[in-house]
Amino acid sequence: MRNNQWWLILLYILGGGLAHAASQKTFVVGCQDINYYPHYNFNLTEDKGYAWAVLEAFAKESGHQFxxxxxxxKRLQRALAEERIDFAYPDNADWRSLHEQIDSRKTLSKPLISAISGTMVLAKREFSHMSQFRSLGVPHGFTPVHWLERIAINRLNLFEVNTPIAAINLVLKDRVDGADVEYNVAQYLLATPEKKQKVTLAKNLPHGPVTFHLSTIKQKDVIHQLNDFIVSNQALLTQLRHYYxxxxxxxxRDRL
Structure with missing residues (x-):
């Protein structure tokens, strides 16, 4: 559980603990309309998750407002292409884009975090091999990067759902073989110890890092500032990862 020390650290970060620049400019950050907490849930009114905390800490230091x-x-990249937003989060150069014409124009920040991409399965499938999988639950609009080859040759049925918890619930009900949901998000959504014992990361399936970046087309200077902030504040980012x-x-890997 989070303790008061970490809460005080967060208040310090977001309440003015970093230096403020003299001038402020407001930028619009387009975000995925999905509950991917503790990474992010930008529909919340207060604590919107780790990514929000990092961006707000950067805003405090740079003088920008977000x-x-x-x-x-599937509309987030369109909003960026049509310049209705200044930035998109999260983004990744390896993800499929519905607007491939803008990919070459985008600038991505350094990673805000390295997430854990993998497939969540019932405990009985923990050591199953890819050839044994026939179905996968995926939040609508996500790119299941580890499964693209099998999808291309029609060896896997995709079940698109509206939310990550819906994908997890399909696994719990044994209606799909696995769910493409990030490990930390799955742990948060599996709120009870009983559920956490039932669902685990598939050890014999591809899993590993996927980085989350802030992207832009026009605000490259701000991306460069954010990159400097990330490099200079690694201790702060570590504290925030611990808090969340x-x-x-x-x-x-150290736990497995």
Whole structure:
């Protein structure tokens, strides 16, 4: 559980603990309209998760202000292409884009975090091999990068659902073989110890790091500032990961 020490650290970060720049400019950050807490849930009114805390800490230091707008996943890149937003989060160069014409124009920040990509399964499938999988639950708009080859040759049935918890519930009901949900998110959604014992990361399936970046087309200077902030504040980012109980791939490898 989070303790008061970490809560005080967060208040310090977001309440003015970093230096303020003299001038402020407001930028619009387009975000995925999905509950991917503790990484992010920009529909919350207060604590929106780790990514929000990092961006707000950066805003305090740089003097910028961020306004957050949520978009369905498949519309987020369109909003960036049409310049209705200044930034998109999260983004990754390896993800499929519905607007491939803008990919070459985008600038991505350094990673805000390295998440754990994998397939969540019932405990009985923990050591199953890829050839044994026939179905996968995927939040609508997500790119299941580890499964693209099998999807291309029609060896896997995709069940698109609206939310990560819906994908997890399909696994719990044994209606799909696995769910493409990030490890930390799955741990948060599996709220009870009983559920956490039932669902686990598939050890024999591809899993590993997937990095979350802030992307832009026009605001490259701000991305460069954010990159400097990330490099200079690694201790702060580590504190925030601890506060949000986020494991990175190396942390998980140490536990397996």
């Amino acid at each position: 306004e957050y707008r949520s978009y369905p996943i 109980q986020l494991l990175e791939p190396q942390d998980l």
